[in-house]
Structure formats: C-alpha cells, structure tokens
Amino acid sequence: MPDGDEVYYLDQIDSQHNLRLKDWTGHRLPLYATSDGKLYLAHWPESGLAHYLRRALHPHSPNTITDPEQLRAELAQIRRAGYAWNQREYDPDIVSVAAPIYNDTGQMVAAVCLFGPFFRFPAAGQREESLQATVATAQQISARLQLLNKQIIRNGNYT
Numbered sequence: 001m002p003d004g005d006e007v008y009y010l011d012q013i014d015s016q017h018n019l020r021l022k023d024w025t026g027h028r029l030p031l032y033a034t035s036d037g038k039l040y041l042a043h044w045p046e047s048g049l050a051h052y053l054r055r056a057l058h059p060h061s062p063n064t065i066t067d068p069e070q071l072r073a074e075l076a077q078i079r080r081a082g083y084a085w086n087q088r089e090y091d092p093d094i095v096s097v098a099a100p101i102y103n104d105t106g107q108m109v110a111a112v113c114l115f116g117p118f119f120r121f122p123a124a125g126q127r128e129e130s131l132q133a134t135v136a137t138a139q140q141i142s143a144r145l146q147l148l149n150k151q152i153i154r155n156g157n158y159t
Helices: 035-043 046-052 068-081 127-155
Strands: 006-008 028-030 084-087 094-102 108-117
Touching (some): 035 108
Antiparallel strands (some): 006 028, 084 094
C-alpha cells in the first residue's frame, strides 16, 4: 500500500523453497526503488510527481534509478504497460513484478507484487507467466474490492 513517500507491505505469502527471502511485512521502502512503488508513482498526478522528483534519489543498489528523467521515462512506460518490473534496484539480489489494484472509482489503492531472488526469479522461460499471474491476481482482487464497495453502497452499510 502507498504510505506517503514510501510503500508499506501489509502481508506476504512465503515461497515453498527452502531458501526464502526475508518477510517484508510491516516494512516501508522507497517508492522509486520498488516495482510496486514505481506503480504508485506512475499513477500520481504530474504535480505530485514533480514535487517528489525534486528530492535526492539515493542509490540502494548499483541498479537503483536515481536520475529523475530516467525514472520519468520508466514511469511513462509503466503507465503504458500497466505493470512494473524491478530489476535488482532496491536489493541487488531481488527481482520483482507488480500489478495495480483499483477501487471502484478507478483509483490505484494497492498492488500485488511477486518477487524472488534474481538467480531463480523469474524461472527460465517463465517471465511472461510470472507477469500474467501477477496481473491476473491484481485484477481478481480489484474486481472483488469493487464488488464489495458496490454492495456496501447498495445496502447502506458503511461500517
């Protein structure tokens, strides 16, 4: 979930592999250095993005995008594609892909992020499959959230 200038991780489902990444639940990370964070930035209005990009973007790994114009170009590509990849930008050992979750007004309110160690994620030949699974999951959550909101409004139950 977006949390000011950071992304906040609400929950995580662990891998069945013996070698696992740390549990990021409860952690906050910079928007510009994560796949889900870049999704939020891509959905921000221009005025908010311009204000955000005035700050110094510190490298978290050798792959962190710290040039505002380079980040703007990636955010434009993310808007066109509808998803975001992170290629070892926050942590040099982690690759991730994220897809947006939308509420009933079309506002991005959260994201689904699939990630793993760079040496195994995505598995050879499964980049597209990983992307499609992430996008499909986000779309299912969006549809459910939108349906629940409509039911609440229809029933007049706002609690």
